[in-house]
Amino acid sequence: MLANNNRKIISRMAKSSIKKNSGRNWILFLSILLASFMLFSIFTVGITYFKMYRVQNIRLNGGDYDAVLYGIIEEQREKCETDPGISRAGIIALSGYIESTEGDDTVEASCIWADRVYWDEIMEPAREWVKGSYPEKENEVMVTEEGLEKAGLSGLGIGDTFTVGYRDGDGELLAKEFTISGMWDGYGVKSAFYVSEAFYQASGCDISEVTCGRYHLKFDKQIMTRGEQNDLIESMNLGKQQALYFTSDMGYSLPIFFGLCGLILVTCLCAYLLIYNIMYLSVAGNVRYYGLLQTVGMTGRQIRSLIRRQMGFLGGAGVAGGILLGGAVSLVLLPSVIRSLGIRTGTAGEVEISLNPWVLILTAALSAFTIYTGSRKPAKLAAEISPMEAAGYRAGYAAGAGHRDSRNRKRKKKRSGKQEGLLWKMALDQIRKDKKRSTVIMVSLAAGMSVFLCVTTLLESQGARTIVANHMGNDxxxxxxxxxxxxxxxxxxxxxxxxxxxxxxxxxxxxxxxxxxxxxxxxxxxxxxxxxxxxxxxxxxxxxxxxxxxxxxxxxxxxxxxxxxxxxxxxxxxxxxxxxxxxxxxxxxxxxxxxxxxxxxxxxxxxxxxxxxxxxxxxxxxxxxxxxxxxxxxxxxxxxxxxxxxxxxxxxxxxxxxxxxxxxxxxxxxxxxTYNEETENGVLRLIEENPEAGGFSWESKLESMREVESAQGNMKEVGIGISLILALIGVLNYVNTVTGNIQSRKTELAILESVGMTDRQRNRMLVTEGLFFAAGSFLLTATAGLAVTYAVYQSMNYMQVPFVVPVWPVVGMTVFITAVCAGIPVIAGAGMVRKGSVVERVRGA
Known part of the structure; x- marks a missing residue:
């Protein structure tokens, strides 16, 4: 047989089919656009969130390091400096402490010497500004305004001198006069007085002692397994008194990475289910069309090629549109929405969203893969449709379903005569009739809700109010x-x-x-x-x-x-x-x-x-x-x-x-x-009015919360942005799916209308179907979704915050999803009725 190159014909048919079936293909285009938008937005805003998460930890730690070694001997120092996996290593030495000053005789402030690597590289990202210079002479000191205030030395500046009672490494109480050589502000231990190397050498302290030396390490690796951490500890040959501690983000780097991958995987699943469901409904609605194509000689392979061409045209446009929409939402609309809601920490500054070129490539690749996998099985179904099946096919009915439904309805009517029960049964039969489609709808909605639940739970757990915890929860x-x-x-x-x-x-x-x-x-x-x-x-x-x-x-x-x-x-x-x-x-x-x-x-x-x-x-x-x-x-x-x-x-x-x-x-x-500012001011007034007010100090949960909020920057706002995107995705996913579902059932609904079903009865049946979908989705979210949320939460819970599901976001999500599931089918059904009379809709099958 001679080969017949009909690729151009198939391409022309694909374009023609897209134009003629604009309604159905428009839904499919929106689905692809939504899937691409979902992936792009999650990647963009997610990367920004984890950048802010990293910034938060740098600020809370007071520097950019991954581990700290207590006490350091020369052999260990040489090993770290020659280790290619360690990018930098900085030293601080606790060189005694200040016990009293001219303005306060109950001061508790450490004297710290920091080497160049620690001060210039490790600590630099945690500082906001520096004035003057780091101490070089023995009597010079670098301080913060907060440190001066706590030491009873408010108002002093660069060049000023003050006298303190200082205890050196041998426990001797000495009188020292310091000159302020510089000032700084930012994050970390702001009550400390940074001193010169000459002061450290004269203090009687030695960095080999665990009470003095702190060796801060920064690794080239972003992720370090527990085994690699243990290997490093063993290779350091630590003494009895020494200890090597990893920071929270490095200590939990691998679990956090897997938790992030889990979120991305569920997001990709949402996109896959969305495209698969719409494609499945599209093929189901075109059974007669594909059957007739086979009667004129088109092979199954050519039908698959036709569908692939259609998906190529729609996919290319949808992916491009999704990336553009995602960019607009992530970079322009989302920050504006967050600011308009008033959700911005005063110390956090502007909401900044990061855009990485790799996000474009990854979004396009994952979208293409999702389109391919999501359309593969529906295309196979279309190719397997025989002309005989197409001739007897009625959209919306499974084999024998119409006869069975009619018989069951008669039985029900004779048995109870209750119209309400009949509508409930018809809705339930519709769910059961195509179990695969119903399952996909429920799983798709549940996946979106599960990701929303997971992100909101993580946000609540990492909130400043949750992170801050004093003894017994004291304020x-x-x-x-x-x-x-x-x-x-x-x-x-x-x-x-x-x-x-x-x-x-x-x-x-x-x-x-x-x-x-x-x-x-x-x-x-x-x-x-x-x-x-x-x-x-x-x-x-x-x-x-x-x-x-x-x-x-x-x-x-x-x-x-x-x-x-x-x-x-x-x-x-x-x-x-x-x-x-x-x-x-x-x-x-x-x-x-x-x-x-x-x-x-x-x-x-x-x-x-x-x-x-x-x-x-x-x-x-x-x-x-x-x-x-x-x-x-x-x-x-x-x-x-x-x-x-x-x-x-x-x-x-x-x-x-x-x-x-x-x-x-x-x-x-x-x-x-808790966190009541008026009560706290009353307590602080009582302390300040005491004749011995200088002998008191206090730890405030309210002040700690403000410090954490400042350290987090825009982390909360970006997290809220992720939740907003996921909420929008879940709603649009369901809207697309239900709209396509009702469009594929237009003949069935027209037949029911022709035998006497009123608009009110149709709406009640569609609302009931939506409530069944909502109930099934809630059940999946409360079981499998909650289990996934717990697993992801524990993998990223480096602060050991107890797992608590946030009540109000969950209640709000439940009410909103219930309203959407009940309302969208009614709106879609009403829109279908306006498109033509009953006869026209029956003929359009």
Missing amino acids: LTIVNDTLKKEDAKEHKDLLTESFLDDLKSVSGVAEVYPLSYGQITVPWEPDFAEMWMEETYAKWMNIPYEEEREEYKEYPENFGAVMIGISEAEFPYLQQTVETEIDREDFLEGKTCVIYRNDLDLTSEEVVGKDVTCGEYGNGDNQRTFRIAGMTDEGYYMGPMLGLPPTVIVSDRILEGFLENHSVAKVGVKYAE
């Missing part, structure tokens, strides 16, 4: 800083009963949780005390325990320790921080205690059940023995100072009955309405 923690002074004679009892009563009377204050404190000694004994001190010296001290064991045995008062007392109301929280179960009554009665672990490598099995003997500091004859019920890592219980013996946590009633000299070290405050 404010007030601290007596005088108790941190080395000289006990300078300690003052500031958080008195009178002050606490005034605090409780402040409008808006709901709860007050005082933390009692007293000094104790822990006499040597061969079991627990010996084990604890050996581990403490190995972990934190530069001299061996053997050199001081005898002194500890004979003079335990030289090794002071701290006892902490908590209220009965705080016991449930303490229990949450302890691995073992604590008997409440034994703890409150003073039979048991909890030990603060202090980062020692001791396990609960080694410690729990042992006895610890405590003596009143200065009165060794007054002793009490407690059985250890557990260990906690909660830093809140560390106390104003940390001794070498353990910090012992007991009930406040037991502490007050045991120690003559005790006071309240800090107090946690909860507001009736």
